[in-house]
Amino acid sequence: MTRKINIFDTTLRDGEQSPGASMNTEEKLVIARQLLRLNVDIIEAGFPISSPGDFESVRRIAELAGDKAVVCGLTRAIDKDIEVCADALKYAKRPRIHTGLGVSPSHLHDKLRITEEQCIERAVHAVSYAKTFVEDVQFYAEDAGRSDYDFLVKVIQAVVDAGATVVNIPDTTGYSLPEEFGARIAYLMENVRGIENVTVSVHCHNDLGMATALAMAGVKNGATQVECTINGLGERAGNTAMEEVVMAIRMHEEELNAHTDIHTREFVKASRLVSSITGMNVQANKAIVGANAFAHSSGIHQDGVLKKRDTYEIIDPADVGAGASQIVLTARSGHAALNHRLEELGYEFSGEELDKIYEAFLNMADKKKEVYDEDLESLVNERDREETA
Numbered sequence: 596m597t598r599k600i601n602i603f604d605t606t607l608r609d610g611e612q613s614p615g616a617s618m619n620t621e622e623k624l625v626i627a628r629q630l631l632r633l634n635v636d637i638i639e640a641g642f643p644i645s646s647p648g649d650f651e652s653v654r655r656i657a658e659l660a661g662d663k664a665v666v667c668g669l670t671r672a673i674d675k676d677i678e679v680c681a682d683a684l685k686y687a688k689r690p691r692i693h694t695g696l697g698v699s700p701s702h703l704h705d706k707l708r709i710t711e712e713q714c715i716e717r718a719v720h721a722v723s724y725a726k727t728f729v730e731d732v733q734f735y736a737e738d739a740g741r742s743d744y745d746f747l748v749k750v751i752q753a754v755v756d757a758g759a760t761v762v763n764i765p766d767t768t769g770y771s772l773p774e775e776f777g778a779r780i781a782y783l784m785e786n787v788r789g790i791e792n793v794t795v796s797v798h799c800h801n802d803l804g805m806a807t808a809l810a811m812a813g814v815k816n817g818a819t820q821v822e823c824t825i826n827g828l829g830e831r832a833g834n835t836a837m838e839e840v841v842m843a844i845r846m847h848e849e850e851l852n853a854h855t856d857i858h859t860r861e862f863v864k865a866s867r868l869v870s871s872i873t874g875m876n877v878q879a880n881k882a883i884v885g886a887n888a889f890a891h892s893s894g895i896h897q898d899g900v901l902k903k904r905d906t907y908e909i910i911d912p913a914d915v916g917a918g919a920s921q922i923v924l925t926a927r928s929g930h931a932a933l934n935h936r937l938e939e940l941g942y943e944f945s946g947e948e949l950d951k952i953y954e955a956f957l958n959m960a961d962k963k964k965e966v967y968d969e970d971l972e973s974l975v976n977e978r979d980r981e982e983t984a
């Protein structure tokens with residue numbers, strides 16, 4: 596059996612921090628239901644101290660999830676935050692408090708204005724205090740991606756010793772290169788005593804378009820939890836997209852010695868739901884869930900896919916809930932694709948007949964972005980009229 600990678604969904608917390616994507620409690624509950632259908636391991640339901648609405652969302656999602664998923668609330672390393680979070684999670688069957696603070700030079704000196712020693716003290720206090728409310732405490736080392744390697748080891752060692760069950764290593768600003776981020780995870784795995792007894796999590800942002808690559812580098816080097824969101828929603832350029840990281844793990848299961856328990860056929864539904872609730876459109880060429888993710892428009896590709904789907908498709912669209920591959924008829928399409936669609940519409944042409952229709956089709960396709968079934972029908976009707984004239 597390969598390593599189980601826990602999927603920690605933060606659509607309702609980091610995802611909601613995406614400008615313009617705020618959601619009310621009812622909307623969050625609808626998304627939480629879909630997250631349960633996806634079978635995610637952990638739902639980060641919100642940041643309870645931030646508003647009464649977020650408190651209520653965490654409380655109601657905890658009730659909804661029952662024992663089907665861990666429900667987690669975010670806090671700063673501040674006692675009041677932790678108390679409010681514990682209160683919101685009071686009725687959760689599987690509660691987790693996610694607490695932490697910045698660890699990079701920029702966070703220590705410019706934002707928090709504390710020394711390294713004070714940072715460690717605050718981290719240990721936050722974890723120990725959270726442990727008085729719940730057993731499952733996750734620590735985040737914010738901006739770990741830009742932190743000093745040895746200081747990060749010290750902080751993580753201290754929180755592991757204080758009883759953290761999960762240590763989250765975020766690349767908060769999406770700054771790292773995948774190899775470097777992977778090396779950072781490997782360094783922690785080698786240098787923190789007892790790290791094999793806790794879960795190492797990665798939380799990567801997409802500022803350089805590499806969130807999924809960063810998360811994968813983490814998994815390759817020992818992380819067994821990935822934090823992610825539906826459609827890659829999140830602060831600024833977003834977070835790691837769940838659908839991408841889960842399918843990347845699935846496609847490379849053997850070499851990564853890793854699997855997830857996600858019900859991948861729920862991805863397209865989840866993507867559409869989050870997009871309609873938040874009003875954040877999904878780009879057509881978005882991996883896995885974009886409208887064009889399984890659409891083929893050039894003649895060479897269409898010919899290959901029609902002969903054998905996996906010539907140009909690494910994933911069966913049905914496996915992510917996207918139905919079937921699409922052959923889109925454009926001016927780049929060839930005889931094979933046109934003939935295929937005509938056959939689907941119940942027409943049979945061959946040889947010269949097909950050549951003639953293809954010529955008419957190209958003339959039409961040069962004037963339009965896409966040729967639809969009704970366009971083909973009118974081409975055939977036109978040809979029939981000419982034949983009978």
Ligand code: KIV
Nearest residue numbers: 609735737738765767
């Ligand atoms: O990006 C980040 O560092 C975060 C933490 C709060 C986990 O979102």
Ligand code: ZN
Nearest residue numbers: 609767798830
């Ligand atoms: Zn984040």
